[in-house]
Amino acid sequence: MEELAHDPHAVVSSDEDLLILVNEDDEELGAADKASCHDNNGVLHRAFSILIFNSNGDLLLQKRSSEKRLWGDFWSNSCCSHPRKGETMEYASHRRLWEELGLRAELTFLYKFKYQATFGDAGAEHELCWVYIGVSDDTPSTNAHEISEWRYVSKASLDHELETQPQNFTPWFKLEWEEIHRSHGVTLSEVLTAKR
Template sequence: MASTDIGERDETVSFDDEELILVDEADRELGHLSKAKCHEGSGVLHRAFSLFVFNREGEVLLQQRAAGKRLWSLYWSNSCCSHPRRGEAMEEAIHRRLWQEVGVEAQLTFCYKFRYQAQFGESGAEHELCWVYVGGTDDLPRPNRQEIADWCWISPAKLDAELAARPEAYTPWFKMEWARLRGEFAEQLERYTR
């Protein structure tokens, strides 16, 4: 996959000591813990989000995670994923992070939330109660190179083919989320993919 550089940025927007929101399986807040500790061992359940942003051509924005990422570095994933910080509302967090990481603004619609745990060997794990959103933008990405190694726009059909041919190149949460969006939430996706 190849990207077109529109204007990169290079700023630190994620910190190991930032406090994330611990939750139970019903998404009730239990307290706070540093991002680093949330991802140690098999992970501690915390609140997160995943964003799927589409352009006017109906293509979804994918990113390749930066080489410096502790978990799943250089794997391809959805447009943006991160965590609300302590005291931060989800609506604020999704727009803040999309701008900081990808350099775009988008109208985002909530689809569903789910819990998953994924182990990345000895490096740690994701254990998240993840809120999934879809949306559209007219903006051209300006990736933050601290977070993103590469990016591309891709049609849903081509993405389906890529996932079937090279599933090992993609993050585990992205594969779960995309399958559910393409199935259970196909009608919502049609707004962006026609």
Template sequence: MLVDEHDHETGFLDKLAAHSGQGVLHRAFSLFVFNSQGELLLQQRAADKRLWPGFWSNTCCSHPRRGEAMDKAIHRRLGEELGMQCELDYLFKFQYQAQFDDEGAEHELCWVYAGHSDATPVVNVNEISALRYLSPAALDQEMASEPQAFTPWFRIEWERLRREHPQVLVPRAILPA
């Protein structure tokens, strides 16, 4: 779903074309799921991903389909990638462009959501090569010492989440689904 800088739809393009060259601005989302101890579930992107293969990133990220409401898209994708469902709260959206190589980039207007779950993830191996939980302090330390191990959008989102939405980092009791 192509958009302008105000998030108004301007057309549609297939995924490969939208990420080619310097990328074409399109709508995306990023999800942050924390467990009851306040640890973030991170995923390592599958090795055969076109952009940022093997990099560590937030819990889940993707794009809504043509005509799909964002609320439906975020829950659909969390289920497809991790076999999980949880309540997700909208936090913010932002625009960024990140060049991976001469042939591909991200250029997204990204909606960011956070939720809490103690459900056991079921990995979609086509999307994810590894999972792990990290405390915010441990993640801050790792990002400071090895920023190149993390996707560019995740680094941007994490810094803003820490600064503007510290309430999502607080450990909390999670009721069983």
């Protein structure tokens, strides 16, 4: 993806993007535009979440832009999006990391999970989500249409925030953070150790 220039003011997603529809076994069923995938209670589609840590083990959080249809102004994982029709997960995850944050990192796949969450009358997420972790000490250059703020946070501080202010975070991120530390702590430690 070296040929793609990072433009923090570019529009990098559209309601017309064709997303990949899947069943609960992550088998492809076709495609539908992004808008209809998020209407009403949502249509199950493939997605990914990326959690980027620095070499000290702090997690990069982003606050979603107020322009976002769902969960705007909520804190969430470093980067999340969808592969478009015809894209591999590897390509899409690295593309989006670059578009949203101006970062490149080696990504390690952890697990997949399915969730559904409704955001009032605005629509819903209904995703079969692949979760990745990576390490970078580069300074993010965030896309203004996708991200309003960013910060690094320690595990202890984040655990405290999630306990005392859970309403400030996206539902998928809360599920991911709990599962990573319940079932994938060893892999996380290995990835962090390898980068030190």
